[in-house]
Amino acid sequence: MLSIRQGLGIGCGVAFFTAGIYVAVPTTVHAGTASAAPTDLAATKAKTVGLAVTSFPFALYKGADDCPDGLATAAKDIYLSSVSALERQRLTKPENLKEFEQKAYHTTDGKDLCEVPDYPRAPQKTPQGHVSFGMNLDGTKDGAATDTTCAHEKFTSPDGETGIDNQTYRVLGCSSNYRGFPGEEGYLESLRNASIKDGGTTLLIEITGVKDGRNDDDVTVAIANGSSPMMIDANGHMMAYASLTMTSDTKFRNTTHGKIVDGVLITQPADINLQYDFGGYPSYYHMKAAHLRLKLQPDGSAKGLLAGYIDNSDVDLTKHAKQESAEMIGYDCPTFSQAVRRFSDGFKDPKTGQCTAISAAFDITAIPAFVIHPEDAHRTADAASPAH
Amino acid sequence: MKLFPAIVTFGAILLSGCGPSEPPTTGTPVSAQRLSEAQYRQSISDIFGADIKLGGRFEPGVRKNGLLAVGGSVVAMSPAGFEQYDIMARAIAGQVVDAKHRDALIPCKPVDATKPDQTCAQLTLSKYARLIYRRPASEKELEEPLSLANGAAASKGDFYAGLAFGFAQLLDSPNFIFRKDVAETDPSDSSKLRLTAYSKASRLSFFLWNAPPDGELLRAAEAGELDRRSSLKTQVDRMLASPRLENGARAFFVDFLNFDQFDSLAKDAAIYPVFSAKIAHDAQEQTLRTLVDLVITEKADYRDIFTSRKTYLTRNLGVVYQVPVASEKDWEAHEFAANDPHVGILTQLSFTELHAHPGRSSSTLRGKAVREILLCEPVPSPPANVNFTVVQDTTNPQFKTARDRLTAHRTQATCAGCHKIMDPIGLGLENFDGAGQYRQTENGAPIDASGEIDGIKFTDAGSLGQALHDNPATTACLADSLFRYAAGRDFDAGEKDWRKWLAQQFAEAGYKMPDLMRTIATSDAFFAVRPANGEIKEAQR
Incomplete structure (x- = not known):
């Protein structure tokens, strides 16, 4: 049986925010078809909503005064700050570059710094503000330690929501x-987002059992990698309503339940890989x-x-x-590694008391898509298809 | 009991003879048609195998009265065009004799591969000349390629290198590049001409398969079977039952629907970023698969092409049609939902994007295409001094939709006459923009896709399709076009009765295209030729 999950198809001459660029997307009101706006889903049989993620950077609030101590420094700067002015001058000469980098x-x-995460270092420069994107993950108001979490400072979201956890x-x-x-977008963030457009990464969201697109107390949500690349138009923009295949690797097919409240999908906590x-590296x-x-x-x-807790090792x-x-x-390396461990706040190891995961949030932007399950995508062409 | 099959057959023959007999036709002077690119490629594939690669470029065909097949009989070849054929011929010949292919393709081995071998060269070139010329070559015709092969083998010290020259000579021959009609005196009436059996075989195979005659058809020609009606029908039925019929039908629709225009189709990427060469390719293939499946495989009523919701899609097309396509790489059968605006070939991309401007839709071009292609009703060209400003300016807030702009344009008396036969049809497709994407508004204004065709009113593309389905001109046009395509000629003024008879045969067959192809392929008119300038030429056997 073919089990195509159909995305939302709605609107006329609408614009989707994709990777920072507004793209005109064709209209698709096919009156009474399976494609329908969330508001039109009421009183009909359950529908499926398909989405393709177009960007997923870390949700990092960028207030003007967040980094009063400046930006985090790399190894060369740390080393230079530890030597005399005369030595700084000598080491930074081109002919001494090899010696400088060695030191x-x-x-x-003589060990590479990345092999010694506990090498003595001053704490990494971090944001000093109190505003951040994210969600309350530990359920506390103040971030006090619990049996499973470590003490940490909470944030308030830009729109006033308190109790936000985002130690990342x-x-x-x-x-x-x-x-x-x-x-500008951070280099590493741009690299990760570019991989979506370049075909290196496909992330799909499939919401099934949607009886009412505005308010539904139980829907099933799959968050998964895709095995087919995003489709790109002549202007280099990702195209809505592409048929994209979900990965066949079950490790990266995550399912949870959720509800839709006033058009906002909220899922129950789940492990998501x-x-x-x-x-170029997986x-x-x-x-x-x-x-x-x-x-x-x-x-x-x-x-x-x-939003959720990411294994320390995935961040570090x-x-x-x-x-x-x-x-x-x-x-x-040591400064960063120590910062990750210092700020990690979730999944406390009961033996060591050290938290093994760190709270984080990703900004998700997605366009409508048809999520195809791999068993359908890889079947042979319909037998009725003329042979050519 | 044993007599029963014979009785049924006899009854069938009696019944088939009950309809009106085929009216006489004047026929046309014998002519020559240049092989189309597809026919050339298919010929090489059939003769030497599908792995033989072709280089070079083909000169574009000439469309005459709507068909390249008709233009093919009047087309000339430029020196540059012939040079390209020669390049291809040499490249093909080189592959045929190379170490990879020679054992499979060359029917004999030379006594000494470093020297000419008259016997093996003659056996080889004679065998392939029959396939390349689509008839046996005379000894005289073989003299030159054979001499060339032997001479080159001697000078190069390589039998196969020499043989390549012989092959190239055959492939350079007009006997291959052109489908030359050859006529002979009709034995039943010496004042008349008839096509030779081999010429009939070529006509049949290029019409039904878009390919040269196969061995069985050449055998039947050699045995004189194509000159006997019953044997001819046997061969036609065999060809109609072959999977190669799809190839023939596709070739017809490529020509009929003007798909050669896709070669120069371009869209403004800023306006239609969805358009790409891949989309254009898939759009053609979608329509061809749809048509072949419907009218050949399913043997459906031809008129259903205007109302059917069944089609084939790729993922590229799925984005434009905004429907899911499960298969990642293959074509996939799809049926648009009953309330989906896509119904019939008029709403397919191959029609809506081909008959539109690079940056906007065109009710006029679409209406013109319906009139000229699907109804066979020529539309006069616009006068040279027409002011198109109002139509072209899609940003004028006073005229937001194409209907508004065309209404303003038609106030010019010189334009109104022609536009009234095109625009009311094309406006029915205004829900599809210049790239074929569905839309409900233009510049924020709702699109009114209602219109009228030959007195029948419609409300949208779907009902326009139904109106075409019900319009008798569509089936008459298809019958006329298919015959003109098959015979490579236009009708004479004196063939009105024959056209009427063909349309009637089509109707009686339930508008099934394979039956129409059978009627044409077994008709006297299909093979009818008459003397040019009163001259009767003896057949070249």
Whole structure:
């Protein structure tokens, strides 16, 4: 049996916000067809809403005064700050670059800094503000330690929601490669988002059992990687209403339940494992107790947050790196690694008392899509199809 | 009991003879048609195998009265065009004799591969000349390629290199590049001509298969079976039952629907970013698959092409039609929902995007296409001094929709006459923009897709399709066009009765296209030729 999940098809001459660019998308009001706006779903049989994610950067609030101590420094700067002015002058001469990098990237006994995460370092410069995007993940008002969480400072969201947990923002918020320079997206974020357009990463959301697109007390939500690339139009924009195949790898097909309240999808906490391409390398997020909060727009697109706890190791990539490469993206391995552990706030190890995961939130922007299950996508052409 | 099949057959013959007999036709002077690119490619594939690669470019065909097949009989070849054929011929010949293919394709081995071998060269070239010329070659015709093969083999010290020259000579021949009608005196009436059996075989195979005659058809020609009606019908029925019929039907629809225009189709990417070369390719293929499936495989009523919701899609097309396509790589059968605006071939991309401007839709071009292509009703060209400003300015807030703009344009008396036969049809397709995407508004104003065709009013593309389905001109047009395509000629003024008879045969067959193809292929008119300038030429056998 073919089980095509149909996306929302609605609106006339609407615009979808895709990767920072407004794209005109054709109208699709097919009166009475299976495609229908969320508001039209009431009193009809259950529908399926398909979405393709067009960007998922870390949700990092960028207030003007967030980093009063400046941006996080990399190993070279840390090393230079530890030596005399005369030595600084000598080491920064081109002919001494090799010596400089040898000293800056290694411990005093010659180990690569990324191999020594506990190497003594001053704390990483982090945001000092109290505003952040995210969700209340631990259920507390004040971030006090619980049996399963570690003490941390809560944020208030830009629209006034209190109790926000987003310790990843503490770690990354003053890193130039995430924060970006004024008016620019952080390099690492742009790299990850570009992988969606380039076909390296496809993320799909499928909401099934939707009886009422505005208010529905029980829907099933799949958040999964896709195996087919996003479709791109002649102007380089991702196209809505593409048929995209969900991965056959069950590790990256996550299912949970949720509800729709006033057009906003809110899911129950669930473990969500996703794969993404990071500059050509497969990378992963193993999220725990993750919630999706997604506003389903009348035009079929959606925007919201995916928030949860990410394994420390998924954020702290330095253990897989060499300081030479970490330097290029502005990391000092020990400083960063220690920051991740210092700010991690979830999934406390009962033996060590150390939290093993860190609260985070991703900005999710999505366009309507037809989510195809792999068993349908890989079947042979219909037998009735003329042979050519 | 044993007699029963014979009785049924006899009864069927009696019944088939009950209808009105075929009216006489004048026939046309013998002519030659240049092989189309598809026919050339298919010929090489059939003769030497599908893995033989073709380089070079083909000169574009000439469309005459709506059909390239008719223009093909009047087309000339430029020196540059012939040069391209020669390049292809040499490339093909080189592959035929190369180490990879020679064992499979060359029917004999030379005594010494470093020297000419008259016997093997003659056997080889004689065998392939029959396939390349679509008839046996005379000894005289073989002299030159054989001499070339032997001479080159001697000078190059390589039998196969020499043989390649012989093959190239055959492939360069007008006997291959052109489908030359050859006539002979009609044995039943010496004042008349008739096509030779081999010429009949070529006509049949290029019409029904868009390919050269196969071995069985050449055998039947050689045995004189194509000159006998019953044997001819046997061969036609065999060809109609072959899967290759799809190829023939596709070739007809490519020509009939003007799909060669896709080669130069372009859209403004800023306005229609959804358009791409891939979409254009898939759009053609979608319609061809739809048509072949409907009228050939399903043997449905031809008129259903205007009302059927069944089609085939790829994922690329699914984005434009905004429907799911499960299969990642294959074409997939799809049936648009009963309330989906896509119904019939008029709402397919191959029609809506082909008959539109690069940056806007065009009710006029679409109406013109319906008139000229589907109803066979020529529309006069616009006068040279027409002011199109109002129509072209899609940003004028006073005229938000195409209907508004065309209404203003038609106030010019010189334009009104022609536009009234095109625009009311094309306005029915205004829900599809210049790239074929469905829309309900233009510049914020709701689109009124109602219109009228030959006195029948419709409200949208779906009911326009129904109006065409019910319009007798569509089936008459198809019958006329299919005959003109098959015979490669226009009708003479004196063939009105024959056209009427053909349309009647089509109607009696329930507008089933394979039956129409059978009627044409077995008709006297299909093979009818008459002397040019009163001259009767003996057949070239």
